[in-house]
Amino acid sequence: MQVKNYSVFDIIGPRMIGPSSSHTAGAARLGKVARKIGGKGILEVTFILYGSFAQTYKGHGTDRALVAGVLGMDPNDENLSNSMEIAQKDGLKYEFVLSEDETAHPNTVKIITRNEEGQQSEIVGASIGGGNIMVTEINGLAVEFTGEYPTIIIRHLDKPGVVADVTHIMDEFQINIAFMKVFRQRKGEDAFMIIETDNDVPKAVLEGIRNLADEILHVYLVEGL
Amino acid sequence: MIKDFVNGSDLLSLCHKEEKKIWEVMIEREIYISGKSKDEIMEYMWGNLKIMKNAIEKGLQEDIKSVSGLVGGDAKRLRTYYETKKTLSGEQMNKAVASAMAVLEVNASMGQIVAAPTAGSSGILPGVLISAGQDFGFDDEVIVQGLFTAAAVGYIITRNATVAGAEGGCQAETGAAAAMAAAGLVEMMGGTPEQALHGAAMTIKNILGLVCDPIAGLVEAPCVKRNAIGAANAYISADMALAGIQSIIPFDEVVDAMYKVGQSIPCSLRETALGGLAATPTGKKIYEKVFGSKEQK
Known part of the structure; x- marks a missing residue:
């Protein structure tokens, strides 16, 4: 451990x-x-x-x-x-x-x-x-995060390329990802991306992710401890 | 540049090599692991001290009642006593004890506190350091330094053992808080890093085996009074250490022994409210009064 x-x-x-x-x-x-x-x-x-x-x-x-x-x-x-x-x-x-x-x-x-x-x-x-x-x-969708780090929760449709687009934005803003998990119900349907970061997340990052594609349904931020 | 240390002997060799006090080493470690500036770290600790002082003031002066109604008002009662009468253990000691109780009563009444290291043991460290600071006319800066010394001891215990009552009993929770307080006191009073760890070791030895048996499972009784005795324990152990008395068993081994004792404490005596004072006829009656007659699981 x-x-x-x-x-x-x-x-x-x-x-x-x-x-x-x-x-x-x-x-x-x-x-x-x-x-x-x-x-x-x-x-x-x-x-x-x-x-x-x-x-x-x-x-x-x-x-x-x-x-x-x-x-x-x-x-x-x-x-x-x-x-x-x-x-x-x-x-x-x-x-x-x-x-x-x-x-x-x-x-x-x-x-x-x-x-x-x-x-x-x-x-x-x-x-x-x-x-x-x-x-x-x-x-209703099983996820797992602790809220110890600033956590971005993205509800999206399970389509190829969405994860890459999101991490690209994180890179643009120089935000280091501590942990990242992807959860989905069924192939092609609703999914969640949970990204726990080392840095505080500025609003512009959330806006950027929101405007990425129609596949992105909601973006939430839970500030760290 | 100081990096990290994992136990007491590590910490002491760092103090020697760098010719620094424990509090200085702890601040440098924090700069290293958090990436934050010294100013940011100091400012946050000053903020913690302010919350601690407010809690003491509130608990000593106001009429406090806990959420369940089980505790409150005893810190004020003790203050009135030592302010008006000649006491057995002296005003300084009583003030430290009353201050520790004050914070726990504020905690139980949904007031603001700083966990140190937990909410249930949050009275001992501020009670002891702040009242000693007042008695000796120390600047708040010295108290803040004492908090960093204390944090180093708390960190070593957390890393190598536990500070959770559910895991190690009350010896781990108020025991850690009192050991932290003793080390902080020793460095505030000009003692050496070795003396600080002897103080911390003696503190834990004095309450080794203490169970966690909160009445009705609440952070109220006997927690307030165990914070009282924790403050007294820290004072006495710090005095012994400053007098040059040494712990026969070194600090790291005491921490290890405490952890092992904690593991052998039965589950009923580790914060489950199934044994000890919680399981007495009066303890059970209080449970029913607070939560209704439903059988306690």
């Missing part, structure tokens, strides 16, 4: 709202990923909680952290504990459903959002400790 190159701020950090890095900070980050995938103007959100999340969410403020994330807050936002009130004021409807289904990781949540255009999106992810997360599903 490769030894992680721990930064001084992995040890004295992260900055966060308590009480638990896995049940609170990680939950907020999962909520924020759902916000990115859900698109502009999210009006409704349903959280389906599994395992330890389902059992102990109240005591750890997991519910408030999830709502805060969907509102766009970071795990260290001091308004995190007031997220329910802020959601009510902003007109975001939320609902929590407890599931007894078994999941691979005990702290798992499925987040279903509906935006002002009536578009429904969903992600499944787990909080895996120390504020770290693992997203395992986007809109």
Whole structure:
């Protein structure tokens, strides 16, 4: 196993709202990923909680952290504990459903959002400790990324040449790719490209990818830890 | 140019070769591995110190209540006591202890903290370094240096063992935090790198085997009080080290022993809330009160 190159701020950090890095900070980050995938103007959100999340969410403020994330807050936002009130004021409807289904990781949540255009999106992810997360599903398609690095998520049609076009743009902007994975449902259909980078990703990169070809359906960015 | 180190003996030889303190070596390592400038790194640590100070202030002055209602207000209670009465362990010690408790209470009430190295052990390092800094009239710069010394110890423990209660019990979590704090204190007080690691080693030895048994699985009780004893442990171990007392077992071997002890702690005593204080009649009653009568899995 490769030894992680721990930064001084992995040890004295992260900055966060308590009480638990896995049940609170990680939950907020999962909520924020759902916000990115859900698109502009999210009006409704349903959280389906599994395992330890389902059992102990109240005591750890997991519910408030999830709502805060969907509102766009970071795990260290001091308004995190007031997220329910802020959601009510902003007109975001939320609902929590407890599931007894078994999941691979005990702290798992499925987040279903509906935006002002009536578009429904969903992600499944787990909080895996120390504020770290693992997203395992986007809109029913199995994926895998941690959000530790800035992550570009590209939904596209599975056609030859798309991957090369995207990496060409990354090269133009001198962005180093740390990890890259491609997931698809069936040949020629919907696919996801997950690109984790070493550098922050400027807006121009996302615009460039978006305008590449009709095969590119959506481009999202999840900022790193 | 300092690159990386993997354990305590590595760190000490670097300190000797470069004639540098642990905190200096840690900053240079960070510049190397992150590619960031020294200014950026220092600025971020100053920001962390500010959050730590705010949390202490809040916990010592305000009426805190945790999300579950189980903890809160004890830091303030202890402050009132040491400010108005002659205490057994003295004002300096009580202040460090109360400050550590303050941060954990703020954490439990969904306030802002800096994990050090975890949220559940986030009180010890700021409590100890900041109150010692005040008592000795140190500039904040010295406290920031102490944070880098502490981070070096935390990094070595994380890399070679664990700082997660779920993996190594409370000895790994508050034990690491207290060892970090002891090393930071020693260098802040002018001790040598060797003395800093002796302080860290003695700290861990003092609580080897401590289990993680949070009531109702919450980061509240006994966590607040274990941060209190962690602060006291760091103070006493740092004093011993500064007096020239050495750990008979070297730091790296203590870390290794701690890791092995952690692996042999049964799962019920590693953050699962199935054993220890969590499994007492009162612990179970509190669980039902917070989460309803559903049987704890």
